Amino acid sequence: GAGVSQTPSNKVTEKGKYVELRCDPISGHTALYWYRQSLGQGPEFLIYFQGTGAADDSGLPNDRFFAVRPEGSVSTLKIQRTERGDSAVYLCASSLTGTLYGEQYFGPGTRLTVT
């Protein structure tokens, strides 16, 4: 079956611009996660959705970052007034449930470059 998909695969934007990154989770997965992976580092948690609601947004670095999941499926990560430090690979993952034992399946990521 289809895995987690993310679009676009690459995004280049100028400093100060607004960007949206999209994640399509595996069908039927209620939990969705966003992570950010800087070059040479492991992924860092940003936000976790259970259904339509953000159950944990403690990893969002500041108020320029926002994410939605209005119908409990597709999610969009929105970054306002982008900065060069936002350049990274943004990963989305989904799991069947949000429990401890729910395996997270990762998408291929969106590479964001802010010039």
Add this chain to the structure above:
Amino acid sequence: GNSVTQMEGPVTLSEEAFLTINCTYTATGYPSLFWYVQYPGEGLQLLLKATKADDKGSNKGFEATYRKETTSFHLEKGSVQVSDSAVYFCALKQLQGAQKLVFGQGTRLTINP
């Protein structure tokens, strides 16, 4: 807070060599532990996991044992192949509260024929 520390890379080995990638963690309580692998050009994939002390996770010839006394979860493989070349990430997830994974910085492994 919770954290994971991995052996620094990159690691380069010859085919059929023995592999160990060290991983230690700091966490409250008893987290679940994971190894993820990222092959060139692909997304992160779960390689193996262990959910309680003394559990051994295994997959594709790789093994890791959850050692509570040393807070470690070292990855091992007896005979590596060129196809094992990838970046390996150790991670933990807490039993209570947030369902997020906390990752180490990753170890790049290259296997030469």
